[in-house]
Amino acid sequence: MRSDPHARPGRTTTPATAAEPLPWHSRRLTAAAGAVTAVVLAAGATLLSAAGPANAATSLGSLAAAQGGRYFGTALTQSNLSNSALTAVANAQFNMVTPGNEMKWDTTEPSNGSYNFGPGDQIVSYAQAHGMKVRGHNLVWQSQLPSWVSSLPSTQVQAAMEAHITTEVTHYKGEVYSWDVVNEPFNGDGSYVSDAFYNAMGVGYIADALRTAHAADPNAKLYLNDYNIEGENAKSNAMYSLAQSLLSQGVPLNGIGFESHFILGQVPSDMQANMQRFASLGLDVAVTELDDRITLPATSANLQQQATDFANVVKDCLGVTRCVGVSQWGVGDADSWVPGTFSGQGAATMFDQNYQPKPAYTAVVNALGGTSVTPPPTTPPSSAPPSSAPPSSAPPTSGAAGTCSVSDVVSAWNTGLTEQITVKNTGTSTINGWKLTFTLASGQTITNAWNATISPSSGSVSAANLSYNGTIAPGATTSFGFQANHTGNTAAPTNFALNGASCTSG
Numbered sequence: 001m002r003s004d005p006h007a008r009p010g011r012t013t014t015p016a017t018a019a020e021p022l023p024w025h026s027r028r029l030t031a032a033a034g035a036v037t038a039v040v041l042a043a044g045a046t047l048l049s050a051a052g053p054a055n056a057a058t059s060l061g062s063l064a065a066a067q068g069g070r071y072f073g074t075a076l077t078q079s080n081l082s083n084s085a086l087t088a089v090a091n092a093q094f095n096m097v098t099p100g101n102e103m104k105w106d107t108t109e110p111s112n113g114s115y116n117f118g119p120g121d122q123i124v125s126y127a128q129a130h131g132m133k134v135r136g137h138n139l140v141w142q143s144q145l146p147s148w149v150s151s152l153p154s155t156q157v158q159a160a161m162e163a164h165i166t167t168e169v170t171h172y173k174g175e176v177y178s179w180d181v182v183n184e185p186f187n188g189d190g191s192y193v194s195d196a197f198y199n200a201m202g203v204g205y206i207a208d209a210l211r212t213a214h215a216a217d218p219n220a221k222l223y224l225n226d227y228n229i230e231g232e233n234a235k236s237n238a239m240y241s242l243a244q245s246l247l248s249q250g251v252p253l254n255g256i257g258f259e260s261h262f263i264l265g266q267v268p269s270d271m272q273a274n275m276q277r278f279a280s281l282g283l284d285v286a287v288t289e290l291d292d293r294i295t296l297p298a299t300s301a302n303l304q305q306q307a308t309d310f311a312n313v314v315k316d317c318l319g320v321t322r323c324v325g326v327s328q329w330g331v332g333d334a335d336s337w338v339p340g341t342f343s344g345q346g347a348a349t350m351f352d353q354n355y356q357p358k359p360a361y362t363a364v365v366n367a368l369g370g371t372s373v374t375p376p377p378t379t380p381p382s383s384a385p386p387s388s389a390p391p392s393s394a395p396p397t398s399g400a401a402g403t404c405s406v407s408d409v410v411s412a413w414n415t416g417l418t419e420q421i422t423v424k425n426t427g428t429s430t431i432n433g434w435k436l437t438f439t440l441a442s443g444q445t446i447t448n449a450w451n452a453t454i455s456p457s458s459g460s461v462s463a464a465n466l467s468y469n470g471t472i473a474p475g476a477t478t479s480f481g482f483q484a485n486h487t488g489n490t491a492a493p494t495n496f497a498l499n500g501a502s503c504t505s506g
């Protein structure tokens with residue numbers, strides 16, 4: 001058995017240039033005491049009018065939809081569905097779901113002729129209930145293949161493969177947008193993986209699998225999916241030759257999936273050109289399993305590079321007319337496969353361990369057509385205290401004046417926004433229990449919050465810690481966030497005070 005992605009070597013492709021400008025800019029607004037540092041991202045009027053529908057640009061999924069009907073997806077496993085922090089982000093951001101494991105052969109046909117579609121059905125029901133489409137993943141793969149298949153006499157493998165494909169595709173007929181019919185057929189040097197299917201049928205197993213799937217659901221888009229084919233190399237050249245050959249034989253192949261499990265800074269600079277050559281054959285292309293792993297602990301420079309990497313991948317897709325969408329592999333760093341597979345690496349997604357958006361999220365929003373705007377200048381309240389430290393004679397008390405700074409990132413779209421607020425204890429004593437008060441811009445109404453209890457929902461509000469994040473050591477930070485509706489005013493909050501003492505921006 002060949003090595004799987006868990007053991008793949010590092011990429012050797014040309015790192016994306018960090019100097020390449022992103023199609024947006026953000027500006028930091030630092031003002032006097034009482035104001036905040038803010039980066040406000042709003043979907044531009046041009047995008048919205050071009051997109052047409054009033055609900056355009058409310059999430060990664062709808063921003064992608066506004067870009068020529070593309071999608072933005074995620075992988076979900078059965079256990080993910082009971083994680084409310086995870087599903088809150090999944091529901092809000094994505095409009096395509098790939099089951100992480102639930103449609104693979106070891107789950108769906110654990111013994112010959114005995115099928116189990118329960119776990120996959122749960123993902124499909126979930127997706128349907130949340131307005132998401134489904135990428136079926138996958139029908140034929142040498143991994144997560146039950147041993148009964150690899151133990152079959154080679155004369156029986158074709159019948160078993162065809163029965164498996166027919167039964168599974170028929171079960172999900174009309175419910176999946178696309179199928180990864182054959183997954184990861186190539187070794188790194190472009191030779192075929194010598195699995196049960198190749199050994200029994202030769203390369204003809206791929207055409208047979210595609211024809212069998214097409215017969216069962218003629219409307220599903222049929223894909224070949226692989227990793228390390230994102231740039232031009234021996235493996236992607238082999239995939240290209242295979243695609244040409246299949247198409248010339250009239251085999252029903254509709255698309256190529258580029259998994260895109262990247263290492264920080266190693267997105268191939270020729271990814272768009274490489275995807276384009278497949279598209280030019282008349283195929284759809286898709287980024288199917290995007291992540292970008294970092295050696296832990298991730299520095300802020302790492303996270304900025306990751307933002308560049310994610311934005312570049314999204315721009316590469318947008319640059320290819322037949323690139324139909326991008327899917328991230330997992331929702332956030334907490335559910336990513338990376339740390340469990342690559343020791344000491346992780347932080348590979350757009351959302352952190354607490355499902356808060358990372359710089360990569362902001363970069364992707366912008367790459368998808370959001371434009372950055374600077375909020376109107378905020379006038380410090382006349383009563384604002386100076387931002388300096390308290391008089392040296394003052395005893396250090398929890399949350400005393402001058403012991404906090406606040407930064408606030410606002411991501412806005414046409415009728416809504418999210419705000420992520422980070423509070424830093426700039427004092428010398430530990431804060432035990434905190435309440436951050438601030439003034440919401442007029443017209444903003446909070447609909448839900450995370451990592452804090454916030455009330456009331458508009459005007460002068462107060463955010464209190466939850467049981468697990470009440471302690472902020474000197475020099476440490478804590479973050480919370482909320483989602484709000486707005487009526488056109490996307491300005492950042494003002495008048496931050498922690499436990500009654502005004503905070504500086506920073």
Ligand code: 9MR
Nearest residue numbers: 004005006100101143144183259289337
């Ligand atoms: O995310 C999947 C993980 O839970 C499984 O343990 C792993 C087993 O191979 O498969 C992971 O998903 C893989 C996907 O199906 C195909 N491309 C590589 C993905 C990461 O390994």
